[in-house]
Amino acid sequence: MTQPKSRVKIVSAETLSNGWTKLSSYLLDYIDRKGATQRLKREVYHRTPAACILLYDPRRDLVILVRQFRLAVHMNGDPAWMIEVPAGLLDDDHPEQAIRREAMEETGYHLRDARFLFKCYPSPGAITEVVHFFVSVIDIADRVAEGGGLDEEHEDIEVLEVPLDEAAQMIENGEIFDAKTIMLLQWALLNRNKLR
Ligand SMILES: Nc1nc2c(ncn2[C@@H]2O[C@H](COP(=O)(O)OP(=O)(O)O[C@H]3O[C@H](CO)[C@@H](O)[C@H](O)[C@@H]3O)[C@@H](O)[C@H]2O)c(=O)[nH]1
Numbered sequence: 654m655t656q657p658k659s660r661v662k663i664v665s666a667e668t669l670s671n672g673w674t675k676l677s678s679y680l681l682d683y684i685d686r687k688g689a690t691q692r693l694k695r696e697v698y699h700r701t702p703a704a705c706i707l708l709y710d711p712r713r714d715l716v717i718l719v720r721q722f723r724l725a726v727h728m729n730g731d732p733a734w735m736i737e738v739p740a741g742l743l744d745d746d747h748p749e750q751a752i753r754r755e756a757m758e759e760t761g762y763h764l765r766d767a768r769f770l771f772k773c774y775p776s777p778g779a780i781t782e783v784v785h786f787f788v789s790v791i792d793i794a795d796r797v798a799e800g801g802g803l804d805e806e807h808e809d810i811e812v813l814e815v816p817l818d819e820a821a822q823m824i825e826n827g828e829i830f831d832a833k834t835i836m837l838l839q840w841a842l843l844n845r846n847k848l849r
């Protein structure tokens with residue numbers, strides 16, 4: 654399907670906030686499917702790209718997850734020490750380089766291989782963030798450090814070893830409710846036999 658850029662013309666851009674994440678407001682002229690031009694106002698959060706990874710140990714049939722405090726979740730009144738797959742911002746690195754770095758910093762696992770699976774926009778209505786998804790088969794011998802995150806960035810990350818079937822149950826009972834984590838765990842359930 655073609656998506657001609659000529660259907661969209663940015664008329665003006667205004668920076669509303671420029672802190673950790675830049676927030677812009679745009680006026681755009683958008684030509685709709687009937688050919689009529691609509692002037693729209695839209696706000697965009699300019700989040701940089703990220704990567705996340707499923708660390709699966711086939712011998713023990715378990716996944717490595719991390720638990721850390723998430724302020725946005727806390728502000729919503731949900732349990733904020735969230736259980737997630739290891740993840741991080743690319744910080745200008747190639748996605749594979751970045752996820753290798755994050756896996757080491759957060760979990761202490763040295764990855765023998767990291768296979769790219771797919772990318773996704775978690776919130777395309779407003780947020781530029783694109784997340785690259787990876788999988789790596791690991792073994793207990795690959796854990797060469799403690800992990801836990803970077804002290805200088807005040808990361809306080811607990812490393813969890815969770816049997817895959819138990820992690821699947823934790824989605825059902827609401828203990829795991831992070832989108833990228835649910836996606837990778839469901840991928841694992843569909844592909845577990847190919848990872849053994
Ligand atoms: N100063 C400052 N530091 C921040 C801020 N927000 C985050 N940080 C710091 O920036 C670092 C980000 O850590 P990463 O491991 O690179 O990223 P992440 O927070 O794990 O991000 C992943 O998960 C998020 C939640 O699911 C995703 O939003 C993100 O795209 C990515 O997948 C952490 O040290 C964190 O403390 C902020 O507003 N101000």
Ligand SMILES: [Mg+2]
Binds near residue numbers: 739759
């Ligand atoms: Mg992280």
